[in-house]
Amino acid sequence: MILHILNRSPGSSLVYREALAGMGPEDRLLLIEDGVQGALTSQARHFESLGGRLFALREDLASRGLEGRCDASVQVVDVDGFVVLTEEADKTVSWF
């Protein structure tokens, strides 16, 4: 399993498409920084192919006032959870 990390929102950059294209069937995607906008109910459709493999960083949601606006398909993790995701992955790939 590879952890893919995305820090751009689907509204500002199409890099999310390449991130999705680069993902294998077990890989996970973590949204951080401006990428957390992709976790909003209005945006999460872009990631619907991921099933339960979409994560978003809680503190980046919280600092933007977006915590609680996340789609039900998104697993919200704190920074400790971010580290755990990297522990569980064989490697990480960052998309920006």
Place this chain on the structure above:
Amino acid sequence: MRYALLVQGAPYSSQASHSALRFAAALLARGHNLECVFFYHDGVYNAARLAAPPQDEPHLMDAWCALNTEYGTRLQVCIAAALRRGLLDEREAARHGKSGYSVQSPFELTGLGQLIDAGLGCDRLVTFSP
């Protein structure tokens, strides 16, 4: 586990440095080792020793130095990316005939080979870009 971070965003211009420092603190708290932070692209500006942020903002330079002091994390700056952008330690400043210098220990100017070493030698490399 042995971790390395790659930082490519300039301080205060993007969130990359803040995210990397938060991640660093969290991985250390979980008992992992942070062997090195490698600064590349505009990330090399994190090594600017004259940075003077307002007192009510996070002092990124101090936070990087604390990683080195408290955990022995090496702070490695790509020399080619740094020299172009005016980031020279005392030795490079002398070599280029400059009257001042802008990088000092614990930051080290080093080659890109260190990034490859860290990426292949550590268990995890995590990149923070602008």
Place this chain on the structure above:
Amino acid sequence: MQYPTVPPAGDVLVILRHSPHGSSWLREGLDAALVAAAFGQAVSLLFQSEGVLALVKGQGPGPLGQKGTSATLDMLAMYDIESLFLDAVALARLGFSSDELQLTARPVDQAATAELIAGHRLVLTF
């Protein structure tokens, strides 16, 4: 269009996503690839998204003499970097075909991209 069925594995995959001249990402990404190869690692390059424009023929220096990256591409073979891949969809979207490019790179689709990423120990995106 022929897609490789089993993308080769290697030590380092460098993904180049930016076009020449507009930023230093492409140049710095290529530098990382060259250094990795000089250190004896098996390096693959994937030209993705606007990064495929790095392969277009007829590039030159900028008006202030900025070097661009075209000359660096000619050095790849010297560094034994021969495992070159390109994003077939991006190339078509920009209106280019493979025979108009400075170097031969194998077109990859979505599935092959994921295999390529999985097949390398270290993946760096620029």
